[in-house]
Amino acid sequence: MEAIEELALKPCTSSLYLRPFRLCYRQNGTKKFWDFMRTHDSVSILIFNTSRQCFVVVKQFRPAVYMCEVERHHPQVFQNQDKESFSHLKDPLPALEGVTYELCAGIVDKPGLSLEEIACGEVLEECGYRVPVTELKRITSYRSGVGVTGSRQTLFYAEVTDQMRTSEGGGQPEEGELIEVVEIPLEDSMKFAYDETLPKTMGVIFSFMWFQNNIAPKLPKK
């Protein structure tokens, strides 16, 4: 996963995944505008393996996270962004700087499928567990980015056993997905959640805490 090569930055002039807009308006008499991005809504799934009492999360190289780190080291990197040319990144940072821990998740881009069906598809593709749609528990939904995208993410909970694992997971290589499945033992999960040296999404932190409040007290005592 960390073999990232031939990095080059260019402006994004059209995209299947995001479209920038500017909304102009008047609020309490004051003229304003706000720039934002239309993106897909998404689902994410907290997966708990009861056979081994661990959470199942994924690790991925995230270009947006990586480029934030690159900018921290090379503040000029995003200059000349209007030029319609590639700017090759010489002497890049290690790809590991852009790898994050996340819940299994996916964008809602298949019309006709319910959120639950999309979520089960992601659990199978990314983590290799076959979970029946009826066994997903909806936790809640929230806005995943209020400043820029406003998109909604719906969070589910799925309990799995080793017997439900039918493949390695890892994502869909034909879509260029390269995902590492990682198990976090329940007993280490709160330390993991607050360890700032392990980059992660808020979904991981929130859902681990939800588990502590809602599921952990009901687990059979060992």
Ligand SMILES: Nc1ncnc2c1ncn2[C@@H]1O[C@H](COP(=O)(O)OP(=O)(O)O[C@H]2O[C@H](CO)[C@@H](O)[C@H](O)[C@H]2O)[C@@H](O)[C@H]1O
């Ligand atoms: N900006 C982009 N540029 C190029 N290719 C892209 C792209 N966005 C998606 N894709 C392609 O579409 C695939 C989508 O994969 P997923 O459905 O698993 O979404 P992902 O988990 O990245 O969602 C994630 O995206 C949603 C919405 O942006 C987040 O909210 C969620 O937390 C997060 O997991 C990617 O593998 C890639 O091939």
Ligand SMILES: [Mg+2]
């Ligand atoms: Mg995904």
